[in-house]
Amino acid sequence: MSDTRYGAMQDLPREHLLSPGTAMCAGCGGLQVLKEFYDVLGRETVFVNAAGCMTLLSIYPYTPFQSSWLYTAMASAPAGAQGVRDALDILLERGRIRPEEDRAVVVLMGDGAAYGMAMASTSAAIQRGLDCYVFVYDNEGYGNTGHQSSPATPQGARTATDHGPEGHAGTKKDLFAIWVAHRPAFAATVSPADPVDLARKIEAARAARGTRLFLALAPCPTGWDFDPRETVELGKLAVQTGAWPLKQYVDGAITHTRPPKGQGERPPLEAYLSRQGRYRHLFEPQRNERLLAELQATVDRYWEAVA
């Protein structure tokens, strides 16, 4: 494996880093938002990755990052990050590395890990005040293994394990609220379609010390069944329809950074749903008016409550 495309990527200029074309699907929204995050956060980072699609970014001993990479089981990326942070702190304390050689530690995990298997290790890490970023790309399913349902799968969506006439019967877990209940150093939701909002949130998070969440919507052409050219459009529609609220938690207060227009003025939720094959059964062969109204009402209730 001396001269593979992965090895060759080590020498590419920074603007070519993390370009889609490794082992990832074309149009991967998770990869897009990770690239934006890495561009702003900087290359002095150690990634601790829980098993999932992003694991395919690294093929030992290469990664497309200019920094280090540690791979863990799905449940234990925050615990791995604790070990890395502790090691860096010991090296700093003993003068073995200079402060400018310190690294930001980033937990990189999908929704299956973050909303489910890694919940206990994440909760404990926030409680200990582990100084790290937790970057979650939420493609709303177990993407890497064929898009089975996860605790982040929204009601009505079809997945490899929910293929009945009404799709997924459960509701999406509210990970942001679970984090806020822990009173973390920082928490934010972000979208691949809004790099300016993302960059501002990274700047706000830099000022904090402790466990910091970046929860990214990750439109997934393969699992959601849409044209890979529409990734950014779907990211925009998710925010404009109110389905994916962009918000942040800083110093005990939640603010919405890009609230959609008011009810009746914003595009209906179906403008977002109808672009994705995972919701096709809501529109064909006939419209499921009851379920569409129920899903719309859930979005409207959210925005009424925060108004």
Ligand SMILES: Cc1ncc(C[n+]2csc(CCOP(=O)(O)OP(=O)(O)O)c2C)c(N)n1
């Ligand atoms: C304990 C455990 N169960 C199952 C798996 C198999 N597995 C590998 S990746 C994956 C899906 C992970 O889903 P998510 O965290 O959402 O990441 P994504 O694949 O969507 O990127 C699963 C189930 C595993 N690695 N470990």
Ligand code: SF4
């Ligand atoms: S399955 Fe989805 S999340 Fe995974 S690499 Fe493909 S587009 Fe990205």
Ligand SMILES: [Mg+2]
């Ligand atoms: Mg996932």
